[in-house]
Amino acid sequence: MPKVKMPRSSPSMDMTPMVDLAFLLVTFFILTASFKNPEPVQVLTPSSTSEKLMPENSVLVTVSPDGRVFYTVSGYEVRQKVLMRMAEKYKIKFTNEQIKEFGKMTSIGVSMQNLGKFIDTEPSSREKFPSKGIPMDSTNNQLHDWIQYGWIEGATKYKELKDDAEAAGREMQGEPLRFAIKADGQSNYIVVKEVIKTFTDLKIYRFNLLTNFEKAPTE
């Protein structure tokens, strides 16, 4: 009986297409991923079945579990302009460097009086800065002003972009300014209510509550 000879091929194969594909995907994910900004506090949002995505262009108020309130608004230029307006209102001087630095910062949770010191702190040690949250009691409602100026500047920026796009005949990129509240599930409802009240006082009645996604029960 003749022996059946198996063709002796090398067990290795050409991996080039696989590498190509892998790197293509890596590149794609690097380019599309937007890194999460470091948050001043860890906030665990409650879960809901809502599938709407978080608005990209927003005034975001964060409420920590211990009831402190943080504020941020999207956009490097917008943040700088908001700070300039706030500085004018509270008669606090900021240097150009401080304003630039503020543009790069994420959520802040200090009063206007301490903001200068907070900006000067090294980014790495900002977490340890004693922040009591933005004051929002009726006599000293700084959150109100932050939201108001964030709203004005955010809307102005959006309009500028829209006009530019229209002038150039392009399609509008980006979305209009929205208002979002990111509160910890365990934070007291009263604090959230105060934040909501600050919004409604400004005649803002529609906003987004950030949640984690949870699968809806099937019917």
Add this chain to the structure above:
Amino acid sequence: MAELNAGSGGGHKKDGKVRAKKQSTRVDMTPMVDLAFLLLTFFVLTSTFSQPKTMEITFPVPPDNPEVEVTRVNGYTFLLTKDDRVFWYFGAFKEVPENGLPATELKEIKFGEDLNKFLLDKNDKVVSEIKALRKRRISKEIDDTTFKRLSIDAKGLKEAAFFIVKADDKAVYKNLIDLIDEFNICNVGKYAVTDIMQSELNLLNKVTTQ
């Protein structure tokens, strides 16, 4: 290994000429592939799982003169309090018996299945309407946009039950979200979050301290 370069010595041939070693142009790509896939995995995992979702909510515009506060509510009121407890009552709040109707009593309901059943039951008109619409969409009778429009109409039906959410100072934010989420699941379109009244607070305190 991409290619093993074994046994191709390429050294001295018989004629004594020194030939350059003929090396394979292939490089071992395994480590590169490893790295590429490692990065790929990292980006896939970080980009899809950290996407925060939001729930859009509209708060009622406060009435021009709060004096005429509506007490003739013909709906269900939920009261949220500590330890994730929820109470509810129907209709207007009555501290004392009025017009032959007994004073308001609070009934407790549990989050989860109980609440879900309760809402589906009270909101059955809208739920059945939406179910019918969904069937029509599956049978391709109506398209997606029509379905969306009709289901919004259905949620706003005049006969649909109305729900009010109030919370005391001991409730946590999670309770509110859970309740609103349950509304969304049960197709409740008519709901509002408002401030709690002192009389309700008193009754709630009495019930919870029992």
